[in-house]
Amino acid sequence: MRGAAPQQTPKLQPAPRLMLRESVYESLKRLLMDNDLEPGTRLSIDGLARDLRVSQTPVREALFRCEAEGLVVRRPNAGYHVAPQLSRDALVDLYDLRLLLEPTAAARAATNATNDHRHAMDDAIRAMTPAVPGDGYQAYREFAEEDAKLHGTIATAAGNPLIAETLDRLRAHTHSYRLYFRHGIAEVTTTEHQAIRDMIHRRDPAGAETTMRTHLENSRIRLLAAYDDR
Structure with a gap:
């Protein structure tokens, strides 16, 4: 007698509401990241809901998430507005702080990283390598x-929660990519990431610190060029 065929577990699909919320969030984020709206522009929840043909609820949720990422600001009795872009001085200050924290984090990660951390770094670099972005948020998301x-994993692997929490609150990547992104930057950035990863894998604290510092200094130069192009 044949045994009963094993039951296959059905693949779980996102609930329609979750898909809708994510779709609205990505649509709004693309609008903000591509700078289609001038900083300070008031965002009408009702207007966005009409344009996206959805209710106001997913729009409110998307705005709340974008506020947490620093893309919009909420003003008392005035609703949501497009957040100002980072000024040149603010960008310099942001990278000054990153240069104080992330090279140290990379050095510590070279000593403290677990196999799980290393695998996570490998996965991040592997996933970003073929993604050579063109213009626009959707292309480089x-x-x-x-x-x-990758940067978050390195900060976590350092073993100092305060470093990881501080870097997370900076929202550095959101600010940086909203400011500037060109074809070709992905390739050179990935090469720099690979060098950092290699030093951490080799358990070389000095090498990890140096390659992270070089990466951040180069990144700042690339981003500062955005102000010269205006």
Whole structure:
């Protein structure tokens, strides 16, 4: 007698509401990241809901998430507005702080990283390598996400929660990519990421610190060029 065929577990699909919320969030984020709206522009929840043909609820949720990422600001009795872009001085200050924290984090990660941390770094770099973005948020979204994931993993692997929490609150990647992104930057950035990863894998604290510092200094130069192009 044949045994009963094993039951296959059905693949779970996102609930329609979750798909709608994510779709509205990505649509709004693309609008903000591509700078289609001038900083300070008031965002009408009702107007956005009409344009997207959805109710106001997913729009409110998307605005709340964008506020947490620093893309919009909420003003008392005035609703949501497009957040101002980072000024040149603010960008310099942001990278000054990153240069104080992330090279140290990379050095510590070279000593403290677990196999799980190393695998996560490998996965992030592998995922970003083929993603050579063109212009526009949609084109480089995956790259930006993996970039942030790599830096976050290194900060976590350092073993100092305060460093990881501080870098997360800076929202550095959101600000940077909203400011500027060109074809070709992904390739050179990925090469720099690979050098950092290699030093951490070799358990070389000095090498990890140096390659992270070089990467951040180069990144700042690339971003500062945005102000010269205006």
